[in-house]
Amino acid sequence: MSKPSENKQGAVQTTGxxxxxxxxxxxxxxxxxxxWGFYATVVFAVVYWFLYPAWPIGGTFTKGFATVTYEVNGEERTTHWNTRALLMRDMxxxxxAVRQREFLEVIAEATYDDILRDPDKISFVRSYAHGVFGDFCATCHQAGGAGIIGLYPTLADDDWLWGGTVERIEESIREGRLGYMPPFRETFDAEQLRAVSAYVLDIAGYDGGDEDEIRRGEAIFNGTDGGCFQCHDTGGTGRISQGAPNLTNNIWQIVDVAGAASYEARLALVQSVVRNGVQREMPAFGERLSPTEIKVLAAYVHQLGGGQ
Structure with missing residues (x-):
């Protein structure tokens, strides 16, 4: 190995x-x-390890010294720094968040008439309650209140089983509802079941039924043999106090009669409801939502279907 030549002035040095x-x-x-940049990153990393969650240790991790303080049910809670707690504090x-809380206080003091007539208030209701509805209601009633036939009623029309005023809607949200129609499989024979169902289709506006059969069904519906009028009222217009639907408006919540291909198919759907009855429950939200949230949600649901 020969000795390297000496470096000229300004040339790059060698290791020899x-x-x-x-x-x-x-x-x-x-x-x-x-x-210096590299040394700064090392210092930053060491400081970060002390301040924030960083290193796994067994089944846990280092929590760091940084903390976040936020409120839970009116009480302050301090925990180690984490993004969930940071989000809670920011909210x-x-x-x-402060502006939202101030506007909620305005809504809490306002009457429903004021809310529905004031463009700013109803605009806030739509914005705020959209999130509440998505969290608590959309799982059943679907986005926009479209509902699912046979499972959950639609809130996007002006047909209300328990009443469509904001006060009745608020009551439904706060206390929940239990919809019940007894099964008539043991009450009606096959002919009576078909006759009652034919009458229901007739008052809903569907042609194709036998006139004698419809008259027999009307007598059963409004008589002691069936007693259907006690909930659905004489003529089938429904009773809000019972949550019994209006059978004359061709709005079907339990079965898709309008989508059936023939009269016999529609008749079979109605017979299945009369035979098996209906039992549906909406849970109460009085203990899950604040009074102001319920008020905002009631106004929101009211305007989804035009209200009453």
Missing amino acids: HAWDGDLQEYNNPLPRWWL QTSPA
Whole structure:
């Protein structure tokens, strides 16, 4: 191995090693700014490890010294820094959260008439309650209150089983509802079942039924043999106090009569409801939502279907 030639002034220094006479190893130091940047990242990492959650240890992790304080049910809670707690604090103390809370206080003091007539208030209701509805109601009633035939009623029309005023809607949300129609499989024979169902289709506006059969069904519906009028009222117009639907408006919540292909198919659907009855329950939200949230949600649901 020969000795490398001496470096000229300004040339890059070498380590002093050379191979094959002219193959040399240069000694290029890293730029000073890069070194200081590297040292700064090391210091930053060490500081971060002390302040924030960082290292896994067994089944847990280092929590760090940084904390976040937020409120839970009116009481302050302090926990180690984490994004969930940070979100909770921001939702309570950020400028947007403060403005939202101030507007909620305005809504809480306003009457339903004021809310429904004031463009700013109803605009806030639509914005705020959209999220509440999505969290608590849309799972059953679907986005926009479209509902599912046979399972959950639609809220996007002006047909209300328990009443469509904001006061009745608020009562439904707060206390829940239990919809019940007894099964008539043991009460009616096959002819009576068909006759009652034919009468229901007739008052809903569907042609194709036998006139004598419809008259027999009317007598059963409004008589002691069936007693259907006690909930659905004489003529089938429904009773809000019972949550019994209006059978004359061709709005079907339990079975898709309108979508059936023929009269016999519609008749079979109605017979299945009369035979098997109906039992549906909406849970009460009085203990899950605040009075103001229920008020906002009632106004929102009211305007979904035009209200009453």
